Amino acid sequence: xxxxxxxxxxxxxxxxxxxxxxxxxxxxxxxxxxxxxxxxxxxxxxxxxxxxxxxxxxxxxxxxxxxxxxxxxxxxxxxxxxxxxxxxxxxxxxxxxxxxxxxxxxxxxxxxxxxxxxxxxxxxxxxxxxxxxxxxxxxxxxxxxxxxxxxxxxxxxxxxxxxxxxxxxxxxxxxxxxxxxxxxxxxxxxxxxxxxxxxxxxxxxxxxxxxxxxxxxxxxxxxxxxxxxxxxxxxxxxxxxxxxxxxxxxxxxxxxxxxxxxxxxxxxxxxxxxxxxxxxxxxxxxxxxxxxxxxxxxxxxxxxxxxxxxxxxxxxxxxxxxxxxxxxxxxxxxxxxxxxxxxxxxxxxxxxxxxxxxxxxxxxxxxxxxxxxxxxxxxxxxxxxxxxxxxxxxxxxxxxxxxxxxxxxxxxxxxxxxxxxxxxxxxxxxxxxxxxxxxxxxxxxxxxxxxxxxxxxxxxxxxxxxxxxxxxxxxxxxxxxxxxxxxxxxxxxxxxxx
Amino acid sequence: xxxxxxxxxxxxxxxxxxxxxxxxxxxxxxxxxxxxxxxxxxxxxxxxxxxxxxxxxxxxxxxxxxxxxxxxxxxxxxxxxxxxxxxxxxxxxxxxxxxxxxx
Numbered sequence: 320x321x322x323x324x325x326x327x328x329x330x331x332x333x334x335x336x337x338x339x340x341x342x343x344x345x346x347x348x349x350x351x352x353x354x355x356x357x358x359x360x361x362x363x364x365x366x367x368x369x370x371x372x373x374x375x376x377x378x379x380x381x382x383x384x385x386x387x388x389x390x391x392x393x394x395x396x397x398x399x400x401x402x403x404x405x406x407x408x409x410x411x412x413x414x415x416x417x418x419x420x421x422x423x424x425x426x427x428x429x430x431x432x433x434x435x436x437x438x439x440x441x442x443x444x445x446x447x448x449x450x451x452x453x454x455x456x457x458x459x460x461x462x463x464x465x466x467x468x469x470x471x472x473x474x475x476x477x478x479x480x481x482x483x484x485x486x487x488x489x490x491x492x493x494x495x496x497x498x499x500x501x502x503x504x505x506x507x508x509x510x511x512x513x514x515x516x517x518x519x520x521x522x523x524x525x526x527x528x529x530x531x532x533x534x535x536x537x538x539x540x541x542x543x544x545x546x547x548x549x550x551x552x553x554x555x556x557x558x559x560x561x562x563x564x565x566x567x568x569x570x571x572x573x574x575x576x577x578x579x580x581x582x583x584x585x586x587x588x589x590x591x592x593x594x595x596x597x598x599x600x601x602x603x604x605x606x607x608x609x610x611x612x613x614x615x616x617x618x619x620x621x622x623x624x625x626x627x628x629x630x631x632x633x634x635x636x637x638x639x640x641x642x643x644x645x646x647x648x649x650x651x652x653x654x655x656x657x658x659x660x661x662x663x664x665x666x667x668x669x670x671x672x673x674x675x676x677x678x679x680x681x682x683x684x685x686x687x688x689x690x691x692x693x694x695x696x697x698x699x700x701x702x703x704x705x706x707x708x709x710x711x712x713x714x715x716x717x718x719x720x721x722x723x724x725x726x727x728x729x730x731x732x733x734x735x736x737x738x739x740x741x742x743x744x745x746x747x748x749x750x751x752x753x754x755x756x757x758x759x760x761x762x763x764x765x766x767x768x769x770x771x772x773x774x775x776x777x778x779x780x781x782x783x784x785x786x787x788x789x790x791x792x793x794x795x796x797x798x799x800x801x802x803x804x805x806x807x808x809x810x811x812x813x814x815x816x817x
Numbered sequence: 818x819x820x821x822x823x824x825x826x827x828x829x830x831x832x833x834x835x836x837x838x839x840x841x842x843x844x845x846x847x848x849x850x851x852x853x854x855x856x857x858x859x860x861x862x863x864x865x866x867x868x869x870x871x872x873x874x875x876x877x878x879x880x881x882x883x884x885x886x887x888x889x890x891x892x893x894x895x896x897x898x899x900x901x902x903x904x905x906x907x908x909x910x911x912x913x914x915x916x917x918x919x920x
Contacts, residue, residue, distance in 0.1 A: 453877050460884045464891050471895060475902060482842070482895050489849055489888055490836060496881065497829075497856045503874065504863040 323369030324378055326362040327393050327448060330401060333359060334441030338434040348429040349416050352437060356405075356412040359440065363405035367398040367808075375811045377450070377512070385510050391448040392512060395811035396651055400447045400566075400573055403655050406794055407565045407662040408440045410787040411558030414666050417783030418557075431472055432556075439465035439562065446570050450814070452499045452509045452582075455574060456492065459538065463488045466567055469559040470551050480550035487547040488538055495534025501527035502582065512814035514582040528583045532575065532595075539571030541632060542602035545625045549609075552621040557669025557784075560617065561791075564624045565662035569654050572631050576650065579635060580643070580815045592639025599632025600734050607741035611748070615678045616671065619745060620664045627657045627704060630738060633719055633731055640726035643817045648802075648809045649718030656711025656798045660700035663791035667697040670784050680748060684755035692785035694753055699792035701746040703799070706739055711798025821862050828855035842896045846889065853885050 337355035341348035370376075375394030379385070415432065442461030449455045463485070471481040499509070505523045508514055518524045533544075540548035548568070552560050579587050579595075606626030613619035630653050637646035670693040672678045675685075687694060703710035706717075716735055723732040802809075810817075828851055835848025857878045864874035 453880070457880065457884065460888060464888060467891060467895065471898070478895060478899055478902075482892075482899060485888075485892055485895060486836070486845060486849065489892070490852070493849065493853050493856055496853075497859065500856060500860045500863060500874070500877075503860075503877075504866070507867070507871070509873075 321369065323366055323373070323376065323393065326365035326369065327378060327391065329362040330359060330366065330444045331391075331441065331448065333362070334437040334444065338437035338441065341437060342430060342434040345428075345430040348433040352412055352433045353416060355437065356409045359444075360405040360409045363398070363401045366393060367402055369393075370395050370398045370811065371805070371808050375813050377813065378448075385513055389454045390450040390510060390512075392450040392813040393448055394813045395805075395808035396573070396577075397447045397812075399651065399655055399805075399809060400569070401444060403569070403658045404440060404443045404447070404562075404566050406659060406791060407562050408436075410662065410666060410791045411561050412436070414561075414669065414784045414787040415556070415558045417780045417787070418669070431468070435465050435468045435472070436558070436562075439469065439567075443566055443570055447573065450511045452502065452511065452514075454509075456496050456499060459492055459495070459570075459574075462567055462570065463492065463538075466559075466563055470555045470563075473554060473556050473559070476550075477554040480547075480554045483547045484551040487544075491534040491537030493534075494530050494537070498527045498530030498532075498534060501530065511577060511581050515814045516582070516584045516816050518582045518585060520585050520588075525586060528578075528586050531578055531583075535571045535575045535578070536598070539568050539575065539628060540625055541572075541598055541628060542605055542625060543598075545602065545606065548625060549618055549621040552624065553615065553617040557665050560621070561662035561665040564621065564665060565658035568624060568628060569658050572628060572654060576631075576634055576647070577812070577815065580638060580647070580812075580817075584816045587635065587639050589636075589639045592636040595632055596636030596731060599629040599635075602626060602629030602632065603734060603738035604629075604741070607738060607745065610745040611741065613745075614680055616668050616680055616683065616749060617665070617678055619680065619749065620661065620668060623664075623704065623742070623745065624657075624661055626738065626742065627653070627661070630716065630719065630735070631657075633723075633735070636731060637719065637722040637726060637728060640728050642722035642726040644810055645718050645722040645725065647812075647815075647817075648806050649715050649720075649722055651809050652711055652715030652718065652798065652802045654715075656703050656715055656795050659791050659798065660703040660710075660712065660795035663696050663700035663788045663795060664704075666784065666788035666791065667693040667700070670781055670788065671697070674781075680752050683749070683752045687753065689781060690785065692782070692789055694750075696785065696788040696792040698750060699789075700795055701750065703792070703795035705743045705746060709799050710796045711802060712795070714799045714802045818862060818865065821858060825855045825858040825862065828852070828858065842899065846892050846896065850885065850889060853881070857881055 333355055337351050341351050378391040378393060379388050439462060442458050442465055446458035449458055467481050467485045470484060471478045501523055503509060506517050537544045552564050603626050606622050606629060610619050610622035610626055613622055631650045634646045634650035670690055674690045675683055703712040706712040720732055720735050832848045832852025832855060836845055839845045839848060860874040860878050864871045
């Protein structure tokens with residue numbers, strides 16, 4: 320067994336083992352989780368190193384080979400997403416462990432948060448390496464159950480949001496499974512690399528592809544199926560929002576990309592590509608517009624997720640127009656940079672909202688003493704979301720733009736520009752509110768809160784939370800530097816036809 | 818064979834209709850279960866159609882049933898929590914310990 324194999328086995332099995340351990344020994348849950356988080360990060364780095372050094376490989380679980388067994392494919396894209404999960408997971412773990420210093424509520428009961436958190440992490444890791452359409456269904460359900468539990472943890476309003484999310488995503492799973500059943504009935508295989516280009520463009524093939532796509536669009540909250548996302552993501556705890564917005568939604572897009580450039584490659588006609596691209600355009604514009612109109616910080620960040628994932632959807636029309644490789648690397652870099660910066664935004668927002676005792680954007684002005692680092696992280700993340708030059712967001716959008724120019728698809732280029740301006744507009748609104756000097760209605764506030772606002776020095780708890788956010792934001796910037804040399808790694812994807 | 822296929826389609830439509838029209842949380846959940854059952858039925862038909870009999874869809878259905886049971890359990894726990902909140906007399910009973918069902 321190579322080091323890479325061992326790392327992937329750790330990535331899939333350790334979170335589940337640690338989750339059970341954390342549930343059985345709640346008093347040790349924090350320690351177990353933090354150690355596991357660090358180990359998982361190291362394992363993701365080892366796997367990435369192995370892929371960059373020796374290329375992608377296939378791991379047949381238990382030695383059972385393709386038609387019968389369930390395979391894992393470990394390639395560049397999968398490792399990049401494993402690394403993203405590890406980064407968001409580690410930062411979220413640190414953030415939550417630090418937040419626990421404050422008087423604890425039900426949401427901070429270690430017996431519930433940590434096991435669910437680790438189960439979610441394990442489900443995501445399994446999802447990214449799965450090469451089997453049915454096994455992907457299983458991992459999707461795993462992710463669903465853990466996410467719903469985590470959302471419901473943070474109280475009454477969140478439970479209603481969790482219920483809507485649960486219904487939407489379970490319906491998505493059923494539709495996905497129906498599509499998989501039709502695929503199996505048509506070509507009698509489930510293995511993704513085996514299925515590459517296999518689905519014929521007939522009625523059954525097209526129905527199956529549409530069903531799988533609808534299921535994944537629901538899970539990925541792609542416009543117009545995004546209705547469940549804003550409340551679910553805005554009402555959860557900061558680390559939960561971070562991983563849901565940064566990674567869980569990205570996982571659905573990842574599967575969509577693998578499916579359309581793998582089994583459904585023959586179906587990716589310019590018409591189908593344009594249809595998917597139009598959904599992306601709707602997401603960019605509608606999500607961006609609603610983000611601009613939100614009064615609450617976390618809801619704005621949540622709508623921004625809808626908008627930013629729309630950019631990734633441009634992969635499909637650009638790939639259909641012939642610029643597959645460039646569009647693929649561009650969309651994947653946007654996905655990674657978005658995951659890191661969005662998670663940083665949510666973690667920073669957690670600190671900011673707690674400091675100001677209000678989540679309203681217009682109440683964020685005034686004394687920022689002690690939370691400067693959080694605003695710095697937020698601003699860096701915002702720079703990457705907008706796509707300012709040295710950041711990951713810039714590189715990804717630049718490649719998408721190049722793909723649009725190379726294939727002569729200028730309307731998509733216009734959408735990229737419009738979406739970028741919209742992103743800049745809604746993020747600037749928040750930063751502008753922050754640098755405003757104290758709100759004039761300071762006298763209206765209760766004296767205790769005013770006192771808190773004047774003098775609250777950063778506690779160690781705040782510092783830990785802010786460093787977690789800052790780490791992710793710096794990661795989003797680093798993606799910009801790392802992406803150009805790592806582009807060949809990102810386009811190593813088993814079963815994808817260029 | 819065709820009759821089972823037709824039955825699966827009818828069940829799917831019934832489930833879909835219930836999911837989008839029911840107001841009661843339990844009914845919506847049950848509609849979702851009916852919808853999933855329709856998919857399972859389709860998989861069994863696919864298994865029967867192959868010569869010789871194909872065991873893979875059977876394995877998928879079995880796994881699918883286990884998953885459906887677990888997700889339904891989670892959903893029921895959530896429904897209970899939401900319903901208790903809206904009931905006229907909230908019961909401060911031991912059965913509402915948060916997160917119990919998540920294990």
